[in-house]
Amino acid sequence: MKKLLSYVLITGTTIVLVVGLGGCNRDATADVGTAGASSAATPAAVPVIRGPEYGDVLSTTPVHKTVEHPRQVCQDVVVNHTEPPKDQHDIAGTAIGAVAGGLLGHMVGHGKGQTVATVVGAVGGGYAGNRIEAAHQQAQVTSTVEHQCNTVNETSSEIVGYDVKYVYNGVTHVTRMDHDPGSHIRLQ
Template sequence: MNKSLLVGAVLGAVAVTAGGAVATYSLVKSGPEYADVLAVEPINQQIKTPRKECHDVAVTHRRAVQDQHQVAGTVLGAVGGGLLGHMVGGGKGKTLATVAGAVGGGYAGNKVQEHMQNGDTYTTTESRCTTVNDVSDKTVGYNVKYELNGKVAQVRMDRDPGSKIPVDKQGQLVLNDQQAQ
């Protein structure tokens, strides 16, 4: 047999065996494949948390009025005004001065008592509360851009996958831990 024919046959056999080994390796290859992560963008949602905020305030109250028509002030003013009017003048002028003093004193006494009742106040401290909302951001998911077999795609995930996403034997992304097992 020719030496070059023998070398060609051996090289051909080696090439066929190597090709078969490579093809078999790619079919039998163990362990998951991965898709390369190109970008991860968090999806945030604003969360409003209500809370009660209270503070103390001073509140002024008017005391309850005992004499709504100011009778006591009117009577005392009329008596005082009548006495002063009686001291002025003589005869019929004295009577007229007494009546005028009583009317004027009664009116003045009424107004003095009214003013005193309006100014009769007391102060208490009361707690006033309002509801305020604290606003915070919460990450509810991630938009993940990845490359698999030369194609770029995007998927939404509930966690940040890191730099790679596992791929199952059918070539599908494994997006949660239950699929990976």
């Protein structure tokens, strides 16, 4: 209310001064009544010079922006490689088992029973040899150290401006500025 009263008083004083100065600048011949004063200066409007105007800041809110900063992170990692066994089908164990079983079966029987015992021994020995070799075969595991790199995004927040809420002539306004104006904002 005090500011409004101040503005009214300043404006009224300015108007009185302008009108008063306008009366002082009249040509003297105009008062006497001589109409030959075409070269006389007419009263010019005195420009009103005002200083900058300010609004009262009610609040200032920083405006943030999230920024990503990618960076590379490298480390040495132990990597295990598994190679399958050389004889994946256990052929060697099957063959050795069949020969051994066939020999044992041949030693057991006589006549036609000997042939049947040889075949049964070969089949049983082959199966047993296959299982024994499968149980004893293991995959070849080798370990190596590898240098591995990954990109990691780190985020940060930075202030990109300020939303300023202010009052001017009793009206509330909001504007975005690149700096914090403090308690008063200069108006254009």
